[in-house]
Amino acid sequence: MKIVVVGAGQVGSTIVEALHGEHDLSVIDTVRDRLEPLAYRYDIRTIEANGASRRAIQQAGAREADLFIACTSRDEVNLVACSFARVEAPRATIVIRTSNVEYIDLWREGRLDVDFALSSELETAHAVARSIGMPAARQTDSFADGQVQIVELEIPAGADVTVVGRPLREAGIPDDSRVLAIIRESSMTLPGGDDVISEGDRIVVIGSPRAARAWGSLLAPGERAVEDVVVFGGGQVGTAIARTLSEQGIGVRVIEPVLERAREVAEQLPGCRIYNATGIDPDFLERERIGLAHAAVFAMREDAKNHYAATLARVHGVRFTIAVVHDTISTEVYELSGVDVTINPRAVTADEIVRFAHDPRTQQVAMLEGNRFEVLDITTKPESEYVGLRFREMPIRGALIGAIVRDGKALFPHSEEILQAGDRVIVFTERALVADVEKVL
């Protein structure tokens, strides 16, 4: 597949990293320093030009392109690039990244002429909302309109003994769910009935939303649903997070240090409480009882500030902290100092975009564990060798079918279930095997 990527920032490079192996990529960016490392590391074509220039788009081979991705950090450039691509790349699926929710809405109403629009802010907000819905989860993704959730869970000390420390076939696993993988240190196993989950492991579970919640309460007994979340930073990301959480009925408090911005946020979010404060003033944290919040999200512009504020909030008693990552390295810094969940907006966005580069039948892809594993959502071909087989008869080749969607409804198959042609299957697999899996199904 021929792909044109406009923008070689963090989103762009994550996309390149994920796609360079199987596809022919052309990357356009104005800054040589961003293109060079990519060109040295991967076998791609780079064009140093403005993405909003028609010539640059032609030069990148748009005419033959199958996929056109505009993912610079500037909406205007992306919009212009996409409108040129509509003419210059007649065959391509066009994907636009935007930071403006208004454009997303326009696209949904069919008034923005692109095939897919997504915003880092919104994707981040959804990621935050998912992990707040599931306090023990490190990462969650949903498929088939939310009927299927894939959750990466950490097994803490004190987890329920019905699932921990005994073989899976004897464990009391919640209905409609399945353990897809057990990750111990850096090795991953696709578990069979004899494998055991133990403390300190991480597991990947697929299941219905209800089952996912059941897993959450099994692993963190005694924790109640989140009702009060404090969001530090009222920028675009923070506002999107606050809005998403507030729409889910969670009480949200936002802390924004700039008064003007705090006013704007307060005007945009009538349901939330907005404070004009730095968030690192101990008196303020004490007075507003920030420590009593169920969770705190750190979405300020600077990672160092997020880091400090998160640590301070933990000192004040916040038990569940989520931090937004801007520099990739911060993920490790955050995790080392005890931040529970880290979310990288650019990685989240790249995940969403990458799915378009997969087989056109593949509807959605999630990347787990720093891109080592992927979750695919594929519609089975009639000629596939798996069609007509019972699940227990299927050969194991480093991939696991976690759920099937038949007639729009999600099923979590027993071993006796038979795979039918046209079923949508949600498959968990290693990166290296993605192409193989797409071939056989």
Add this chain to the structure above:
Amino acid sequence: MSPYASARIAGRARLGIDLAGALGLTGMLLAYLSLSSLVPSAVAVGYGEPFWPFLAAGAIAGGVGLGLARLGRRRSTGPIGFREGYLVVSLTWLLAAAYAGLPYLLSGEPQLSRPVDAFFEGMSGFTTTGATVVTDVESLDRSILLWRQLSQWLGGMGIIVLALAVLPRLRIGGRQMFESELPGPEVNQLAERIRDVARRLWLLYIGLTLVLIGALIVVGQSGLDETLSPFDAVGNALSTMPLGGFATENRSLEGFAPVTQWIVAAFMVLAGLNFALLYRALVRRDLRALRRDEEARLYATLLLLGSILVFVEIFDAGLFSGEAAVRQAFFQATSLMTGTGFAITDYANWPALSVMAMIGLMFVGASAGSPSGSVKIVRHLLVGRLLRRELRQTIHPELVVPIRLNGQPVDERTLRAVLAFVVMYVGIFVVGAGLLAIHARFGTVELGITEAIAASAGTLGNVGPGLGVAGPMGSYAPFDASSKLVMALLMWIGRLELLPVLVLLTRNYWRV
């Protein structure tokens, strides 16, 4: 150039505003307004009464107006700006009141023979206050009586709004002057051009007045209310729609049948709504706009609460029972809250609590964008929200709380203006009451503390009647000349929503 030249220029006292231009525009407005004297002239001819006082008044006002306009044309330095607007509005209303008083003076009517009385009555007319110095209304000539009612009707929707609607070319943007006559966030959004806004509002106003006249005539002619003549129907409709309060009989509306009183009450409620909303509800058939509007809802709530309070009190005191008690309570509460000032009984004799409720209601007012005076509902709403925010911020000092009206954030400057308005309003009311009490101390009229308060609140709020001698069935005639002047000024300030007049009192207004 000599070094002294610049010093000489700087030494001259210079005006910061284009006085000639402002006077010119005022003159033009007055000249056009003088045409209104033709209506009572025609009525006078019809009733065989002397018509020359009206024509003479019209000629004088027209002459003065044209003279000023000519001065403006010759001396004006440029187009009228934002700053001159305040002077134009204030001056126009002052001159309009004087013009309205001229026919009273010229007609030789004994009850209005003193200039200050004529001015008071004229001001009370145009500002839709409804306070009167005429003790025996029924003895007035029909044409004089109709002129009183007509002046209220003209003043209700605003003289300048009318001018904007009909004048071919007014050399002003108009929005600012429009706002000082008819404030309200909604009003401006009816059309792109201010002239179209003004036209629509006036057409709606005329339409509603015609409906009311029709309804009252039907009631009168069908025998439902035998005391209601067509003249009464027209006269009282002309003072109901602007929430004025001048009546065609000595005892206000007491003599009319309950059905008439109910109809008038209903139209008072209607006229107390924001006309922009009313336009949407009635003309564009968007009733939801009215039902969802926060000001309209609070207006309805306060009307009900006021009525219930008064009802309980008068019912408990055994003054009225059954339908009469409900009607009395609803009519009086509505009349005072909307600043109309009609009465269907002498409520000054009611128990203390209900009289206090009445005085309280005088400070409420009706919606912004209606012809009512006083503080107005939307300001109460915003001040209430400001206070609630203040309480919240006492506990959470860092909390940022935008104040919303109908879901839209209201900017802080507007909020400050609203708060300042309420404070100034109360301040002026207190000063007014104080001045009246002082005058009474040296004057002839017996004035207790409540009467002084009621008179000040009644005139500043453009309500009309007070208590005591100036009660609903009485008149302001016994007051001495200086008190009447004070009250006329209160009406003027109140009608223009304080600011245009108060601004003129600052030095900065006049200087560069």
